[in-house]
Amino acid sequence: MTMQETSGIGAPLDLAPAQPAAAQPTATALPAKPARRLPVQKDWPLWVIVTVQIAILVSFIALWQVAADYGWIDGFFWSKPSAIYATLIKFFTEGDAWVDIGFTFRSTISGFLLGTTIGSLLGLSFWWSRNYAAIVQPYLICFESLPKLALAPLVILVFGMGLASKVAIATALTLVVSTLTTYAGVKALDPDGEKLFYSLGASRWQVFRKLVVPFCLPWVISVLRVNIGLALTGAIVGEFIASQHGLGRAILYAGETYDIALVWVAVLVLSTLAIVMYGAVSWLERILRKGIRQ
């Protein structure tokens, strides 16, 4: 009511009648449209979906077996399901399956934890000083664009053939991602939020603990799933280059000795490990998200 009285003086006067006048003719000039219904897609029940999925998998494996048996494909290069199954059993009963799994698992998890933790802390630390952030920023971007895997041989030289070098590569891969993502969170912080805290007489440390950290937590969490994949990649590449143990080394060794069935077995085990870790991290992410209710 009050605003109308004041705005009567200015430009809005000539705008007001123009709008309805423009809207009217288009509304009446349109031809009558045929009645069109919202397209509806019917969802199949879950058991149908799962059955089809299993059927596809089984027929693929069967086809592979038959093709190798009848010589449609070269069984030496492609191996075949029955041989792979036999090798799998042997790998677990006679081979060092558990040693390899344990080695890859440990280097992945250690690299993941180290990289994510240090990276997140580093990202958060940029909140404390704009100058410090400005100085470090270009180095960070350099480090990000660096093909870190290309430096893996160097890392192996420095850290040796053991677990440490794999952890180092996995850490290097995850750290940058965590740092940059967390820093994105810091940059997204609303300056008015900080104003509110300071108006209540807060210290910088209080602002950091009660505002910055909880605010950035969703960013920290959002990289967990990416990071577990990266950490695994780092660990495997480390094992490819030089290692005594690990699934990566098992794959490389099997390939070099033309034990194609063993290559498939190791890849299968590796995928299973990856899925398990991914599932665990997704679960962790859900728990954490629920914890902070964003």
Added chain:
Amino acid sequence: MAPVAKLRLDQVSMTFKTPAGTFRALAPVTLSITQGRFVSLIGPSGCGKSTIFNIAAGLLQPSGGRVFIDGAEATGTIGRVGYMLQKDLLLPWRKVLDNVVLGMEIQGLPLRRARERALPLLRRYGLAGFEYLYPNALSGGMRQRAALLRTLLFDTDVILLDEPFGALDAQTKLQMQEWLLALWADFNKTVVFVTHDVEEAIYLSDEVHVMASRPGRVIETIAVPIPRPRQRHVTLLPEFITIKERCLELLALDHNAAADEAA
């Protein structure tokens, strides 16, 4: 003269450096606000109302002039006045109760004690049943209540409210005005209130300061001598209408001046 002002801005001015040069947001502004009063600032958008608040709250160092609280200089000191910013800024990861106790918590009161103090007030002032909800489950009016209680529970004599009801619908706004007046009467605070709504400013206040922009300055201070408690229909009284007309005239005047300047 009158007793020492609760909050006093003495020749406070503000110049911002922008890429386009310097921008005079506030010409020297002098404001003196007496203990226990309800005072409003009205003015066109961009005339420096929020800037005045930021300076009074110590969040912005003025280019010139000084701020006094209870007669003691308080320029650039934080935590001396309660300040509700233009947004409610409730922390989405904290329940309503824990949002409301933020000020006390920052002042070092143990969380449990702070909650004990806040809980009865939350219930008394219309947030019963919402204590343990997260802010995103609240309506706009409820969010504003929570943000206002957070400001009030932060134990300061002066509170600055920057357009607290700006985004509310007319109906809710009226309810919130009554609610705020009740709170003000109970808590005995000195309130400085910014709004774009002239009627709201007059209805709530003892005193209305009308501002103009480019540079931001106070052009007139109008007393509202209508006794309290005020009924809603005071808005129809001749003296109310006279004040309102005067305010609108001043705001329109500034509008013309700015337009001339631009031409």
